Amino acid sequence: xxxxxxxxxxxxxATQCKIHYSFAPSYGDGIMYMxxxxxxxxxxxxxxxxWLSWHDDRKCFRGAALLAFDxxxxxxxxxxxMFPREGCRCLVIDEDRGxxxxxxxxxxxMFEYDLETRSARDLGRIGSVNAQAxxxxxxxRVWTTRDDGRLVRYDPDIDRIEVSPTLLPFDPEHxxxxxxxxxxxxxxxxxxxxxxxxxxxxPRLMLIQPNEGDWGHIEDLGPxxxxxxxxxxxxxxxxxxxxxVFAGDGMLYYVGARWSNPDSDRTPWTxxxxxxxxxxxxxxxxxxxxxGILQVPGEATHYVSRGAVDRNGDLxxxxxxxxxxxxxxxxxxxxxxxxxxxxRPWG
Amino acid sequence: MGxxxxxxxxxxxxxxxxxxxxxxxxxxxFTKEGSMVAFPLSFPGASKPIPPDxxxxxxxxxxxxxFVYGGTSGAATHLFVGIFARSGGCIxxxxxxxxxxxxxxxxxxxxxxxxxxxxxxxxxxxxxGYQPMPRDLLQEWHLGRFPIEEIASVPSGGKITxxxxxxxxxxxxxxxVSALLRLDLESGDLREITQLDEVGTLALTNAGSAIGIxxxxxxxxxDPESDRLDRAICAIPNGSWSASTVWSVDSRxxxxxxxxxxxxxxxxxxxxxxxxxxxxxxxxxxxxAATTKDGRFYLFxxxxxxxxxxxxxxxxxxxxxxxxxxVLQSRRYxxxxxxxxxxxxxQIYFGETDYNGHLWIYFPSIRK
Numbered sequence: 001x002x003x004x005x006x007x008x009x010x011x012x013x014a015t016q017c018k019i020h021y022s023f024a025p026s027y028g029d030g031i032m033y034m035x036x037x038x039x040x041x042x043x044x045x046x047x048x049x050x051w052l053s054w055h056d057d058r059k060c061f062r063g064a065a066l067l068a069f070d071x072x073x074x075x076x077x078x079x080x081x082m083f084p085r086e087g088c089r090c091l092v093i094d095e096d097r098g099x100x101x102x103x104x105x106x107x108x109x110m111f112e113y114d115l116e117t118r119s120a121r122d123l124g125r126i127g128s129v130n131a132q133a134x135x136x137x138x139x140x141r142v143w144t145t146r147d148d149g150r151l152v153r154y155d156p157d158i159d160r161i162e163v164s165p166t167l168l169p170f171d172p173e174h175x176x177x178x179x180x181x182x183x184x185x186x187x188x189x190x191x192x193x194x195x196x197x198x199x200x201x202x203p204r205l206m207l208i209q210p211n212e213g214d215w216g217h218i219e220d221l222g223p224x225x226x227x228x229x230x231x232x233x234x235x236x237x238x239x240x241x242x243x244x245v246f247a248g249d250g251m252l253y254y255v256g257a258r259w260s261n262p263d264s265d266r267t268p269w270t271x272x273x274x275x276x277x278x279x280x281x282x283x284x285x286x287x288x289x290x291x292g293i294l295q296v297p298g299e300a301t302h303y304v305s306r307g308a309v310d311r312n313g314d315l316x317x318x319x320x321x322x323x324x325x326x327x328x329x330x331x332x333x334x335x336x337x338x339x340x341x342x343x344r345p346w347g
Numbered sequence: 348m349g350x351x352x353x354x355x356x357x358x359x360x361x362x363x364x365x366x367x368x369x370x371x372x373x374x375x376x377f378t379k380e381g382s383m384v385a386f387p388l389s390f391p392g393a394s395k396p397i398p399p400d401x402x403x404x405x406x407x408x409x410x411x412x413x414f415v416y417g418g419t420s421g422a423a424t425h426l427f428v429g430i431f432a433r434s435g436g437c438i439x440x441x442x443x444x445x446x447x448x449x450x451x452x453x454x455x456x457x458x459x460x461x462x463x464x465x466x467x468x469x470x471x472x473x474x475x476g477y478q479p480m481p482r483d484l485l486q487e488w489h490l491g492r493f494p495i496e497e498i499a500s501v502p503s504g505g506k507i508t509x510x511x512x513x514x515x516x517x518x519x520x521x522x523x524v525s526a527l528l529r530l531d532l533e534s535g536d537l538r539e540i541t542q543l544d545e546v547g548t549l550a551l552t553n554a555g556s557a558i559g560i561x562x563x564x565x566x567x568x569x570d571p572e573s574d575r576l577d578r579a580i581c582a583i584p585n586g587s588w589s590a591s592t593v594w595s596v597d598s599r600x601x602x603x604x605x606x607x608x609x610x611x612x613x614x615x616x617x618x619x620x621x622x623x624x625x626x627x628x629x630x631x632x633x634x635x636a637a638t639t640k641d642g643r644f645y646l647f648x649x650x651x652x653x654x655x656x657x658x659x660x661x662x663x664x665x666x667x668x669x670x671x672x673x674v675l676q677s678r679r680y681x682x683x684x685x686x687x688x689x690x691x692x693x694q695i696y697f698g699e700t701d702y703n704g705h706l707w708i709y710f711p712s713i714r715k
Contacts, residue, residue: 047369051670051680052376054652055630085651107652107682124400125702128680146703147678160422161702163399178678268362 001036005065005079014048014061015040021132021306021347022064022091024100031077032069033100037087050106054085064088064104066113083111083120092134092142092346101142101154105130110144110154110161123154124161131181132199134346137210138191145198149180151208151215169204169220174230184306186244186252187342188283195252195283197224197241201234205241205254205281221286224256224279229263237269237303243317245307249336252281255294255317257302270322274300278317278330294319294328304328306347313337377672377680380657381712385673385681385705388419388427390437390484396703397425397440404698404706406462407686410455413477415688415696417706418450418462426453426462426475426495429696429706434483438706442492444473454512454519456532461498461512463521469504470523472530472537473497499530499537508591511549511557516571520557522546527559527569527576540569541576547590553601553617560605562588566615581619586611595636595644597660598689604644606633612644612658612665626658626665637687637695639711645695647671647684655709671697671707681707 001016002009009015017040024033038061041048045059053059063084068077082088086104093100100113108130110123127147134144142154151164167177183199185208194208205221224241228234241256258275261267276294281287294301294317304317315330388404389396396402397419406418415429424447429438444450447464454461459474476493501507501523510521510530519530520540527540549559557569558580566581587608595604603615610628613621628648636646644658645668655668671681684707685700697707 046365047372049373049376051652052373054670055649055654106680125682127703128678160400268359268366270362271359 001065004067004076005036007062007065010043012042012044012058014038014042014050014053014059016062016065020087020089022088022102023347024091024093024345025071025343026093026095027343027345028095030071032071033091033093034067034069035082035088035091035100035102036065037089037105038064039087050086060085061087064102066100078118080118082113083109083122089130090132090134090144090347092136094136094140094142095345097140097156101134101136103130103134103144110142112154126152126161129179129181133182133185133196135185135187135194135210136345139211141210143210145181147178147181149177149198153210164215166215166218168198168218169206170198170200171202171204171223175200175202184242184244184254185346186246186307187344188252189246189250189339189342191342195221195244197244197254199236201236201239202228203236203239203241207283221281224254226258232263234263235269237321238274240303243304243307245309245315246341247309247315247332247336248313248339248341249332250283250339251336252283253291253307253315254279254281255302255304255307259302269303270300272298272300274302276301276304276317276319292330296326301328309341313341375669377669378655379669380666381668382675382710383671383673383681384675384708384710385677385679385699386429386438386708387677387705388425388438388440390439390490391676393437393488394440397427398422399703401425401443402702402704403685403700404704405685405700406450406453407688407696407698407706408453408455409688409690409696410460410477411691413455415690415706416453416455416460417686417696417698418444418453418464419704420449420700422448424448424450424464424466426450426460427706428478430478430481430484431690431708432480434485435481436484437490439478439490439492441475441478442495444495447471447473451507452510452521454510456512456514456517459532461519461532463507463510463519465506468500470501470507470521471497472499472510472519472521498532498535501528501537502539508546509548511551513551513555513557513571515555518571520549520569520571522549522559529571529574540574543567545590548592548594550594550603550605550615551596552603552615558603558615560588560590560592562590566619566621568619581615581621583607583621584613584623593633593636593646595638595646595687597638597642597644598640599638599642604636604638606636608632610648625660625663628656628665629667630654634700635684635687635697637689637697639689639695640693641714643711643714645687645709645711647687647697652682653684673705673707677705679705681705 020037022035063081066082067079089103098115129147131144185196207219210216243255278292401421401423424444426441447466449465452463505523508522565579611624613623630649642660647653686698695709
């Protein structure tokens, strides 16, 4: 990546180290848009703080690089710096209108990028806790969440970011909605429905129908992981779930964490005892079943970020930590590959 | 080939050590001295905040005996009051100023709150009543709004650049693109004093006059009692100067602090002299500043993500206090601040000029 976007890894700047939830496929022409994110430090440093280095001309991250990658030829057609000094947290494409929308990090601004003019426009700040997912509805409105757990959406018809009057589901016994921002969102076979998991301790699976009513219809489908000691503000890195994906059997799959250490234990979340449990959720019966456990000897497997289905109908789950990051392939029987799977224009 | 437990243990120890180092590094980024509290523009739990794109705070003023007042800019302009004394703890939206999108200045006159606002039709001065102390915002409350009324509008649709209240004369001095104006609050008369070569921001001096900068000439002063404008009362040093500097009044002696465009700090004294540079802010632009009761001067500077700096007039030291963060009331990072004023106990109010802007209350550390 550093060679393609002419930002060498030994430049002394924070590096073009990763692509976060920022793959946005353009299905019509086979272009995969992808944008980089920050966190990797300059070569001589151990860590990088974008706040600390914001005014450091030598070290500051140059800015999120946006690439247009032609999946037919495996070539990068062009690239741009989408916005300076910030990384791209997540990305969605409005293919009909030729626009990309993103959330920047660290300032948590929503940006619109016009693919025709190749220019970006700052639509405004969302908050401080950067959401990790954007999605788009039939009316071309772009949705994400704010720090307090409310849905927000950019409506291009009025060129304004609006805030929902209601909060996404959370556990009222020990939470108040704060930090209940979207982590992963997947479209369902029903084009009006999405399923989502937030980035918060004790996350809950939820159904969102953004095109219903004024602010959509939301249903709480319950917690995805085990109960925990509520006197401990549990780490999201431990109590994690992600990888939402529909397979060719019409079932929703995701990976949730399971752990056996006490919740107040200081053992790192990369402890090998952390398990990644593959769940199969039947959206008709609202029942779920444990169908597998991801395994790598001596390593934690619970921190799955995203799931996908390939053209052969098999599942794939991306594991972020511990390093090295990797991908699990979960083959499915032929009986689970019969139905078409929904397209997902966001990362 | 298996992985041995001792290899796992040493790997974990290494990870924990690295994590500790990273934490120390990252925590050095944010507010290091004093405490910041970000307060939403609402009565939390009892009212809806000012809409996010109407909440860029661009003006603040603290009434000597009452509360902090502010004005916002954006899709609409709101006036608001922050009630933090005793069993208070709320921000009350005083209402939308009709047909306005920017609040340039807010001023606490004797009997009325005055705001200078701009909209598509130009600049206006409006007023509204002061809020009384409410009963008890933990138990029961009865809060309401006074109407916001127009006092005067700028002729020919001119826009107001800045405005300052001269309390002894109970008049407002304001600047537009090219003119200096005077508004008499009792009569509501608005007249032009003169045209200036370049107009910008204003400050109030200890003597009750208004001062501003004409970069080509120097500082000017307007005395409301004699209705006299004296230009070039004080030369400005070589450097880069615009008319729109950030001013602040030292609450100890009423002297006025100001910056050139490169962030050099100067003090304008009662002798009509400009002392300095006292310090050099390493990043620009300076966007907001205020002093606490012992003269320590707090400012925000920097584009995109502002940093707070502290100037100590005793040592003339300028220290980097990091990026603003609030972990009380609202958990939030503060990136853009465009207004500031001092409270009665030496706390500094900073207005966040950002989408979903909060009123930030900074409590300086106590000097040993």
